[in-house]
Amino acid sequence: MGGKRFCALRMPGAGLWIALTLAFLAAIAVVAQSNIFDLPPLPKPASYGNVLIDRLAGTEGSKAVGFSHWSHRTRYSCRVCHFELDFVMLANASEITEEANRNGRFCGACHDGQIAFGHTDEHCSKCHTGSSKGNAKQFKKLRKLPRASFGNKIDWVEAEDSGMVTPIASILEPDFEPFPFKEEFEVKAAWILVPPADFSHNSHLRWLDCSNCHPDLFKIEQEATENLLMKNILQGQFCGACHLTVAFPIQDCKRCHTKMRG
Ligand code: HEC
Ligand code: HEC
Ligand code: HEC
Ligand code: HEC
Ligand code: HEC
Ligand code: HEC
Incomplete structure (x- = not known):
């Protein structure tokens, strides 16, 4: 009793x-x-998302080319370069040559002396800088954009939402509208006690094309992608294809795992 x-x-x-x-x-x-988790080191905000392109330049006797994502994504969405202009989302993977540029491909699609400075002698050194540090003076001009904790320390989603940056989604089709796909879901973590990662098609489609993710990075079915684990993300797969180098970095745990504490 x-x-x-x-x-x-x-x-x-x-x-x-x-x-x-x-x-x-x-x-x-x-x-x-x-x-x-072995997190990669974070560069300074003005260097985050910068790429040093040196597939050929070094061997051809000119300096490597510094390219800043932050200076271009204020004007163009990822889709323009990584879908319409065939840049590969991997440093030194696109077959950019000086001749192709002069013929209006790759950088030359815009750097033609009209949309942006062209491929003439006085401008060579603007691209062939030999450094990926980025233009600090120009970066300072982005100070007014909404803040984030990591990466460029700019909340690019909020910057676009509020109309402070207006990246265009297409330079080939003037009437192009991003696909209105509002679906949001949670990507369950493999560990029971870890809160899921949030995923919104809508926030991604303002910048990206379906083909930037499907079918190479993700299956077109929820929970169908195999081996979607942090250790692989940190190797540059899945979400890590963008969220290690250009989109806000993996250090920002809570931006994906919104319910994670501490
Ligand atoms: C808008 C940016 C830009 C400008 C301006 C530019 N280049 Fe380049 N150039 C590149 C890029 C990007 C590559 C590819 C680099 C690589 O893969 O190593 C390249 C590659 C090269 C290469 C090596 C590959 C090849 O095709 O031989 C040479 C040489 C070169 N550029 C010379 C020049 C000269 C000379 C000028 C000025 C008249 C110039 N570039 C202006 C971006 C630029
Ligand atoms: C103006 C053109 C342009 C825009 C806009 C652009 N990119 Fe890139 N991106 C490039 C170039 C050029 C490279 C280097 C490719 C190479 O070296 O072959 C690159 C490389 C990358 C890489 C590989 C980086 C690395 O260090 O390996 C990723 C990831 C990437 N871009 C994602 C994005 C995302 C996400 C967006 C939109 C937020 C975006 N890009 C917008 C031109 C662009
Ligand atoms: C979709 C159009 C577009 C493409 C593609 C593009 N740019 Fe630009 N870029 C611009 C515009 C517009 C500006 C700003 C106007 C200007 O400076 O003439 C600019 C500015 C720049 C600047 C000066 C600002 C800074 O970031 O320091 C550099 C350097 C540059 N681009 C390099 C490149 C290289 C290298 C490539 C190819 C790998 C490239 N761009 C591809 C449109 C483009
Ligand atoms: C860009 C989005 C993103 C960011 C940022 C992110 N994660 Fe994840 N994380 C995921 C996704 C997607 C999964 C689901 C994979 C699975 O476990 O099935 C995941 C799963 C996990 C798991 C479950 C086990 C595993 O290995 O997959 C842990 C633990 C975890 N994350 C911790 C972290 C920590 C700690 C950080 C910050 C240092 C972080 N995550 C940042 C997207 C992210
Ligand atoms: C930034 C990457 C990304 C982009 C861009 C993207 N998707 Fe997805 N999509 C995903 C992920 C991640 C999943 C979930 C995969 C999983 O859980 O295995 C998914 C799942 C889906 C699903 C299955 C959803 C369900 O409820 O079963 C469909 C349908 C889909 N995507 C269609 C599209 C279409 C159409 C586009 C272009 C308009 C697109 N996606 C662009 C990442 C993306
Ligand atoms: C192809 C590139 C790419 C891939 C792959 C990708 N993202 Fe993103 N993601 C972006 C870009 C670009 C943004 C805009 C914000 C930025 O650049 O910092 C973004 C934004 C986000 C945001 C912020 C949304 C908001 O409304 O504030 C979350 C959360 C996110 N991604 C989670 C994920 C997760 C989880 C995965 C993997 C399942 C993933 N992303 C895969 C490019 C990508």
């Missing part, structure tokens, strides 16, 4: 203890993970 009463009194306490233990384990799991 006494035993039963004892149990009845203890039960809520036990529930609380289990909850506390689980919360504690969850906290440990997350802290341990952030230490175990």
